[in-house]
Amino acid sequence: MTWVSLFSGGKDSAWALYRAQQEGLDVGRLLTVHPTGDSYMYHTPATHLAGLAAESIGIPLVEVEPDSFGAHDVVDAGAQGDAELEPLEAELRRLAEEPGFDLTGVTAGAVESEYQTSRIEGLCDRLGIDLFAPLWQRDPGTLAEEMLDAGFEITIVQVAAAGLDESWLGRTLDADALAELRRLNEEYGVHVLGEGGEFETFVVDGPHMARRIELELATEWEGTRGHVVVEDARLE
CATH class of the missing domain: 3.40.50.620 (HUPs)
Known part of the structure; x- marks a missing residue:
């Protein structure tokens, strides 16, 4: 099976x-x-x-x-x-x-x-x-907290929403970032987990991984949205 x-x-x-x-x-x-x-x-x-x-x-x-x-x-x-x-x-x-x-x-x-x-x-x-589908219909904030509590290290690689500027590109989704996302949810309707495409992520480490992924990033910003450019990626 x-x-x-x-x-x-x-x-x-x-x-x-x-x-x-x-x-x-x-x-x-x-x-x-x-x-x-x-x-x-x-x-x-x-x-x-x-x-x-x-x-x-x-x-x-x-x-x-x-x-x-x-x-x-x-x-x-x-x-x-x-x-x-x-x-x-x-x-x-x-x-x-x-x-x-x-x-x-x-x-x-x-x-x-x-x-x-x-x-x-x-x-x-x-x-x-x-x-x-263990995330289906779960509370987004609770899910995010569970990911962080489990030890997921999450890098934001793309943003496309009001309230999310270039400083979010390459940022780690940690407790401080989650608190800001909750505020942006109230102000702009940004989904706390980015379910509507507001932001996208990549997991560089977690309990399911044997080795962390080290990223070297640049950014490309297009006025209201942007993404990271991966210049190098390797397993530590």
């Missing part, structure tokens, strides 16, 4: 993996989808670092790099989400056919996105597998 963890290297997917391991689920693969541009379904920044994370975690990584998700002519958001799911489903079907690989289910880090979760649930129904 083998599980696949849908994994971007960000805090939510890493937390879903960690909680699955705590529950005793046999996670045999990490699976990262590398979007070629903006995506409705997937975390996009810094996914090229997933390989380093997988090496530290000690679980083999499967990477999916579709050219355009088959969605280049799609203008409807729902249809695009369906199209973006196709390469993920194809890869899971391939894994399920591997000799000795008994695909039982997938883990996912969705918190409040019905758009994403409903599609992953549909995928699981079609494949006849289970879904483990």
Whole structure:
């Protein structure tokens, strides 16, 4: 009975993996989808670092790099989400056919996105597998506190929301940052976990990792949003 963890290297997917391991689920693969541009379904920044994370975690990584998700002519958001799911489903079907690989289910880090979760649930129904989504419908502030209490070291790699300026790029999501995010939630509606794309993260260390990932970063700021540029990344 083998599980696949849908994994971007960000805090939510890493937390879903960690909680699955705590529950005793046999996670045999990490699976990262590398979007070629903006995506409705997937975390996009810094996914090229997933390989380093997988090496530290000690679980083999499967990477999916579709050219355009088959969605280049799609203008409807729902249809695009369906199209973006196709390469993920194809890869899971391939894994399920591997000799000795008994695909039982997938883990996912969705918190409040019905758009994403409903599609992953549909995928699981079609494949006849289970879904483990330990963040789903949980209080965002409580989840963030649990991540920090567990020892997750979380780096902010992209921001795109009122109240989040260039100083947030490369910042560690710690107790002080969480307190500021709660204030920004009250003032601007910024989601405390960035579920609406307000910010994106990468986990550089945690209890599920054997070695910390050291990052050397620059930043690119575009007036109202920005992202980090990874100049170097290595396992300590």
